[in-house]
Amino acid sequence: MPTTLADVQDVVEALWPRSGAESWDAVGLVAGDPAAPITRIRLAVDAVLDTVDEAVSSGAQLLLTHHPLLLRGVTSVAEDRYKGAVVARLIRGGCALIAAHTNADVVERGTSAVLAARLGLRDARPLVPGSEPSVGLGRVGRLEHPMALGRFARAVADVLPPTAQGIRVAGEYERELRTVALCAGAGDAFLQHPAVLAADVYVTSDLRHHPASEAAEAARLGRGPALIDVSHWASEWLWLDVAAEQLRAALPDIEIAVSELRTDPWEFAIV
Template sequence: MTVREITRYLDSIAPPAYQESYDNSGLLVGNPDAEIKSVITCLDVTEEVIQEAIDKGAGMIVSHHPIIFGGLKRLTGKNYVERTVMMAIKNDIALYAIHTNLDNVEHGVNARLSERLGLKDTRILMPKGGMLRKLITFVPTKNVDEVLEALFAAGAGHVGAYDECSFRSEGVGTFRGDETTNPHVGEVGKRHSEDESRVEVILSFDKSSEVLSALKSAHPYEEVAWDMLKLENSLQTVGSGMVGELEEEMAASDFLAYLQNIVGGGVRYTQLIKDKVKRIAVCGGSGSFALGAAISAGADVFVTADFKYHQFFDADGQIVIADIGHFESEQFTIDLLYDAIREKFPNFATFKTAVNTNPILYL
């Protein structure tokens, strides 16, 4: 197995293009063509995790948080980041991070937390806008079906729970080729009129290159006319947080006890404004930015982490904020990554770290 085979698969389930602009997901250390015998999944990469990989003979570590975040100007071993990277390089261990791109997919970090909380009918809390594109092209009417097949196969045409979605309208196209051309129809040097269809399909922006390549391969013309438009529509399957329903209503105090039992840490929370709760919003990691969306979604409780003192006031009697801690809110990501790799490569040795990388200790 090569590092590239693992990264290609992980990139497919959480495309790097979905990461936030400040992030640094992807292969951070290592040769993508290096052969490896096993991989370890973890939340954070530390010197202890590198040593664990050495002891297990693992040539790759897949973490949620990137060890290199803001860039490294030197490697002198003066802090844990530099020491960890140096240790990985010295021992030929590849480091790959899958961070906010995994936060932003519907089967990612928040889905796993929602699953552990027993939430049903879940959906993305804050769908991302600007992620969609509309491709418009003009195809000889008799060739539309084969071109559409190619576009659909490349990933275009998905709208919510529907696929193979398109629109076409009929018209007449004209063109004239010079002496260097070899037109599919018509004659060189003469204007030709052809019955054509205007074809429109929706795609996510990360599929643009693949879809355009498929269009040009399937289209019969030498010169393919196309437009790619950026849409502000939200992509409902990509975005921050998740919201869903408990199977049954619970007393608010019982839910907090239930939550604490699942995550295994302390829970900081605001005033319990309702006797019963049912709709729960979650956002693994630092989620204060999603509080407004949780309130708008009608959530009774917002489960997240890293709220500052003054931010708790923003609950404002409209919702219960339950801050469970950053590590605690994302700890299930270790299992998520392990399960994903094992499902794809069942005969490849995959391990979950036994190192607790949470830097916060509790009395």
């Protein structure tokens, strides 16, 4: 019997249960016939025109993304609008769409856990614990050896794919780091979390001016971590390889590939 989209949905649910998603999130099947056969799957962070075209041209019958396409309500899927054009190209190309978002953040090998592992953090644990010790949002761990903030920022840059934004740092270059808190994706909601305040540095994305400024000033008084702000897309792209590995183990007859396309929205920077 051929593997169907419904079969893949079952695997996705086992790997990244919907119960782990935040209440505001929109995860799971976005488009596609559950009875349709699946032989190829493409993974990407975002369902944008380029990743959809790539998936369709590669012959994939499923695009699995981290970010939901329809996170907020829409009143039209007309093709002169971005989301409508994406949906239309998916349907015409016979390609389904599934999103695994916050439900893929909290699992043991989720987005933040993968970033923590790539940075070599020891004894990493969830920043915001979930129902089990290894499950939850973000991660906190320690470096194998103390390291200057500047050197650590370079290590972060070496791990992540390059983007126009690069790596932005608030803190003294020579500040010694031992403990690291991080949250792949947007994490300024945790700037005042006790585990973040107790860390030497906090790595996350999408830090806004005022919260970042307040946190940086508090750090100068010895009351908080240095900050490293990275590309949202880059911080979560690392997870795709792990997700693909897990899918291959569960679906050995399916061809699974990770998109190399950069879907960070910024094309270039002028400094």
